[in-house]
Amino acid sequence: MEKFSVVIAGGGSTFTPGIVMMLLDNADRFPLRKLKLYDNDKERQEVLGKALEILMKEQAPEVEFSYTIDPKEAFADIDFCMAHIRVGKYEMREKDEKIPLKHGVAGQETCGPGGLAYGMRSITGMLELIDYMEKYSPDAWMLNYSNPAAIVAEACRILRPDSKVLNICDMPVGTLRRMSQIINKNPKDLDVSYFGLNHFGWWTSVKDKSGKEYIDEIKEYVSQNGYLTQVEVDTQHTDPSWQETHKKAKDLLAVDPRFLPNTYLKYYLYPDYVYENMDCTYTRANEVMDGREKQVFDEARKIIKKGTAKNSGFHIDAHASFIVDLACAIAFNTHERMIMIVENNGAIANFPDDAMVEVPCIVGSDGPEAICQGNIPMFEQALMFQQVTVEKLLVEAYIEKSYQKLWQSFTLSKTIPSAKVAKDILDDLIEANRDYWPELQ
Ligand SMILES: NC(=O)c1ccc[n+]([C@@H]2O[C@H](COP(=O)([O-])OP(=O)(O)OC[C@H]3O[C@@H](n4cnc5c(N)ncnc54)[C@H](O)[C@@H]3O)[C@@H](O)[C@H]2O)c1
């Protein structure tokens, strides 16, 4: 069986150990010859790199493992780049979340003004990665889940249209896992229909392989409990903010009871509720810095000190196996059905061709082919058109360095009440992002 060389970009990410463990767990279907970690933060990379080097020697000595901050070393001789960078790290996520709150607007990692600020930073970092990959391994594929995926995908569509970059999000995978628990099934035994944008979509069908439809049964449950299930799905989602998000899906379903909603819609449909229920001094960034980030780096330091990763606290990120599904689909032409972020081109019949939408696709060695979802109702169509225009204006603003277009983008966001508030938030975000954004005129 062919063996693959993979670089994880954002090698210092809190998700890196879970992904490495997941890759080892999937070695039978996706064998590795090389595994490299790449980050542009030397210190972060060294801590996780040293710990994972110890782990790899113990658990997979046959795989050539390395970590580096040198792009050439990282990107030469690779088949896949798995990208999960966070430009500006948690320090900037905290600002994305807290600056809008000062103006009475919900602060969030990928939605609303926080997500737009993050988008302006991510585009530069992602283009840099793509260019390194194409320079040093022109045949490689990039599997990107760096956020905000909707904006990154639109920027790639315009600025790197021929690049082999696939944008994907694990929220539909994670939510399907919850749905499967509600109906006592295995997620792999279910096929879904879905339409939307990234972090902005709806399920229209959840069927088993015999074609039996389960959406009504799931809706019945969600109308009472949201997506909160009894079984612990993953550790991060036991955090109070995620529990609340899964519960709130009940009120999203109430707005349009035909479809099962993506939980991220709460930031657009209930922004007042989100704002009122947020602690302006302690946001999700603080929860993660005190939780996942601390645990991962403490654990890595422990491994380095002990010189062994035996009985370590690193856990397989089971959810992340969708990344291996995607890599296998490309490598072995599996024609896996996966929800991906792709250029619409008719997949949603009454939506612009040039919008980056999130729909089920069949993925083979040439990439994803979208499965047509037909016409969507007016309510969802209008919401999506507003949001996709926010994203398109932002990418145009980035390219043209246009303050005007970025202000329009913020003003159009359903999360922001007026052009004045949009301008006030934007001006504060410009100040906070001086080291990251292009200078706007
Ligand atoms: N698409 C999804 O569904 C999904 C799911 C989970 C996480 N994510 C995304 O994964 C990313 C990582 O999340 P995290 O919480 O682990 O963040 P993190 O801050 O712990 O890790 C990100 C790493 O990226 C590095 N980095 C930043 N800019 C870089 C660049 N230009 N080149 C190389 N490395 C760079 C940072 O130094 C940092 O070590 C985020 O973008 C997050 O939103 C996406």
Ligand SMILES: O=P(O)(O)OC[C@H]1O[C@H](O[C@H]2[C@H](O)[C@@H](O)[C@@H](O)O[C@@H]2CO)[C@H](O)[C@@H](O)[C@@H]1O
């Ligand atoms: O607040 P965070 O950093 O914990 O999570 C933000 C990310 O949330 C989603 O990803 C989840 C995923 O849905 C879940 O199944 C599991 O794997 O954890 C992930 C991280 O919590 C979302 O899809 C991402 O885009 C966000 O970055």
Ligand SMILES: [Mn+2]
């Ligand atoms: Mn996501």
